[in-house]
Amino acid sequence: MLNTQTIFQSVRQFILQSNLDDNVQKGFWFGLDDRDNEGSFVWSDGSALDTTGFTKWANGQPNNNVQQSSGGQDCIQLWKDAYLTWDDAYCERKKGFICEFETPCE
Numbered sequence: 001m002l003n004t005q006t007i008f009q010s011v012r013q014f015i016l017q018s019n020l021d022d023n024v025q026k027g028f029w030f031g032l033d034d035r036d037n038e039g040s041f042v043w044s045d046g047s048a049l050d051t052t053g054f055t056k057w058a059n060g061q062p063n064n065n066v067q068q069s070s071g072g073q074d075c076i077q078l079w080k081d082a083y084l085t086w087d088d089a090y091c092e093r094k095k096g097f098i099c100e101f102e103t104p105c106e
Contacts (some may be wrong), residue, residue, distance in 0.1 A: 029096070060103060
């Protein structure tokens with residue numbers, strides 16, 4: 001989860017330093033949405049966004065734009081056009097994605 005400034009900055013720097021942003025059209029999905037209840041954002045593990053207090057929304061976001069779909073924008077991306085800050089977008093769009101996993105202990 002990109003739920004702290006430290007994690008957000010680490011992921012963002014990795015994307016930029018690796019030039020991964022050049023390989024995607026608009027951004028990266030990272031496991032945050034408000035599909036079940038507009039305005040109530042939930043991480044992929046079921047925890048609420050507001051439990052951490054950290055957000056990194058782009059200016060004017062989230063806006064739940066309904067121009068291209070009456071259902072609005074429910075999935076959150078790192079938005080390439082806003083220097084990899086957060087933006088709500090249409091869930092059916094193809095984007096890069098960021099996955100979280102634990103490495104096994106040795």
